[in-house]
Amino acid sequence: MSEVYAARRERLRERCSAGGSATALISRPANVRYLSGAAPEGAVLLLGIDQDVLVCTAPLDDQHADGRPDDAVRVHALSGPAGDAAVAAAGLAAAQGAESLAVEEHHLTVARHRALCSVAPRLRLGDLGGAVEQLRVVKDEEEIALLRIGAEIVDQALSELLESILVGRTERHLALELERRLVDHGADGPAFTTSVAAGPNSGRRGHRPTDRRVEEGDFLSVCLGATYRGYRCEIGRTFVIGTSPADWQIELYDLVFAAQRAGRQALAPGAAYRDVDRAARQVLDYAGYGSGLSALTGHGVGLEIDEDPQLAPAAMGKLDACVPVTVEPGVHLPGRGGVRIDDTLVVRSEADGGPELLTITTKELLAL
């Protein structure tokens, strides 16, 4: 793996040089991990003039490192009481003779930025912007393989839940049970707070589980994700509790399913983000649900659960091959509930078989 990280850092270094800065300070944890293989809490990565340094706030042995650092990166642990790794890294850059340092202005706070300025007053601070996030958008096959394992884990956890008795149990309990099953099947942990939404709560994006119990006749929508070796994927499904769904439930389900399918089918290298969003959104819009929809239809996944790109009406840009995204339209009717259907897929060319579906749990409307 070491050469993978070195190659990533090399690509970033080229971008930095093009932007006029020989050195860069990476502070956003997922970016640190992407470039160095590890992201201990509070650590930053210095892309230095003659050496790349992972600056940690404590010795690596003493803390959860969230991965293992690439051998080609020097690990420098601050001694003494909790210091700021970014400030120390700016000092190192200055000591290496750097004149300018690109920082992640979208991650560093104003106060930390000021501390950097004062520890290395001669260093010209620039903005790295989202350069690392952009590198992260297209995944290599190793990264996709990790996402694929994560997707198998969520499929398995979900299928086991469906075999158990649901009526009478609370949203909270079902969410905890799903999270336990994720870990049972080898996940590092949930990729985000598992959402279980019953009855009137169903269909709400990001609903936090409550003590509402599952009842006969409910819609039950579930959204969960697994982290596997740092990579995060997600799945969302909606079920009906009891033997016979009501007509409005079948209609709403079919509609959201059609929207989600339209979104999936729009995934292709070269497709504009906004066109994927529109493909799904217009199905719901035509049916009169346009006003209450989420701001986005899907998003990238990887080391974070919510990465670039955003599949949204005003998003600029086009999909590439090997970009994993979610497609997750939903409708929530206040007081009644609703439907969300969410998959993680990888964009692939038609020659490669079209979009690769990672989360393969059925999307038929199951009555449980």
Place this chain on the structure above:
Amino acid sequence: MSEVYAARRERLRERCSAGGSATALISRPANVRYLSGAAPEGAVLLLGIDQDVLVCTAPLDDQHADGRPDDAVRVHALSGPAGDAAVAAAGLAAAQGAESLAVEEHHLTVARHRALCSVAPRLRLGDLGGAVEQLRVVKDEEEIALLRIGAEIVDQALSELLESILVGRTERHLALELERRLVDHGADGPAFTTSVAAGPNSGRRGHRPTDRRVEEGDFLSVCLGATYRGYRCEIGRTFVIGTSPADWQIELYDLVFAAQRAGRQALAPGAAYRDVDRAARQVLDYAGYGSGLSALTGHGVGLEIDEDPQLAPAAMGKLDACVPVTVEPGVHLPGRGGVRIDDTLVVRSEADGGPELLTITTKELLAL
């Protein structure tokens, strides 16, 4: 409760005025919640000239609000795709005729700060610093009552775990079971990632559970916390697995227990933070364990699990009555394991009975 939030905002407004700014923008979620009663994701609070406004990125009904906003606060939801509430709030402040706005420079990123400047170029941006964090240090009796309930929950979850069979189970499973029990007993959720550390992992601060199974003869250290209505407390205990602890285990346990007791006994209104730290630390130091100790012996708890004050060698300041803190010294011997003992207590005067212990699980060395 409404008058509580209004009084908090009034105290902050006085501080702001003293600092030369009539308006303030609060962006750190725990601070937003402390002052308004709720902290929907991405929301900020504007302490305005004629009105206080909670600016949310989506309608309140559509998201988990993490509390309910005080009626005296106007709720303003951004319409359209995901915008930045801070930028919108700066615009509102300018529209109210404000000339200056104090922001939380330790929370706002450089990029957001720049966006504020460009949306309201005439607004003079100042630094609010940690003013809200300072207000949060001393708790009122309602806040302490919530912490007390949280502590009962962690005590209960832990006592149930101790009644179950532990040998052969993994750290991960025990951690998940503890988290399930927290929720069973009414917690909103865990206050932080539950730490279960067996054998050579025991005694490590913040150890993330692994697949290591509990074995006969192990030390088992457990650290868990509950969030109850937003308030977070924690407990840490170390046990020995099997009938007869080894001599080194008894000695190490007694030592850490003595250090923890010394720390607890040093808690009093007027005691310097560093003196509380020293009381515990010197016990371990004298025994030769000084070099490997954590940077702090304890910390405040409340709406966040790691609040001011820090009980550490270089910390400046003195304890007040009604400040809840942890006292959590520990020793970890690489390759062998170790001991941590952690309580949440509230500082009280001697007249009020001295430090109030919230987490009451026994600190005898239990052999399980």
